[in-house]
Amino acid sequence: MRKCIFSNLVFGTLALASFPASFAVAHEEHHMECTETGMNAMHADIQAMSDGESKTTAMKEMQMAEDMMAKKDMKACATHMHNAMEATEK
Structure with missing residues (x-):
């Protein structure tokens, strides 16, 4: 029982720790929306x-x-915003 709880805790921690990295990769592929906020x-x-x-x-x-x-x-x-985003990454 303790092994099960420990493995779930470790797995959950690893999943949470990897979330920001995977989110950042997904964000790079994201196209900016043509809004005032964007x-x-x-x-x-x-x-x-x-x-x-x-x-x-x-x-x-x-x-x-x-x-x-x-x-x-x-x-x-949106196309021009994407081009601007690419220029910021150079």
């Missing part, structure tokens, strides 16, 4: 970047995403 999150990520070509590219992509959002073209907005 825009604010991307702007914060871009502001935290060092100046350079990647930051300039990300800023241009976000400007295009905002323009598409204003035109209610959410598919194009």
Whole structure:
């Protein structure tokens, strides 16, 4: 009985410990939604970047995403936000 409880406890702890790592991997594949919240999150990520070509590219992509959002073209907005996210990862 004690072995069963101990193994369940260990397994549960390992499952919890691995959750954030698997969540982070899933997040990398996630496309940003074209919402005000998504825009604010991307702007914060871009502001935290060092100046350079990647930051300039990300800023241009976000400007295009905002323009598409204003035109209610959410598919194009999401595409530009995805491009901006890729630029932040370089």
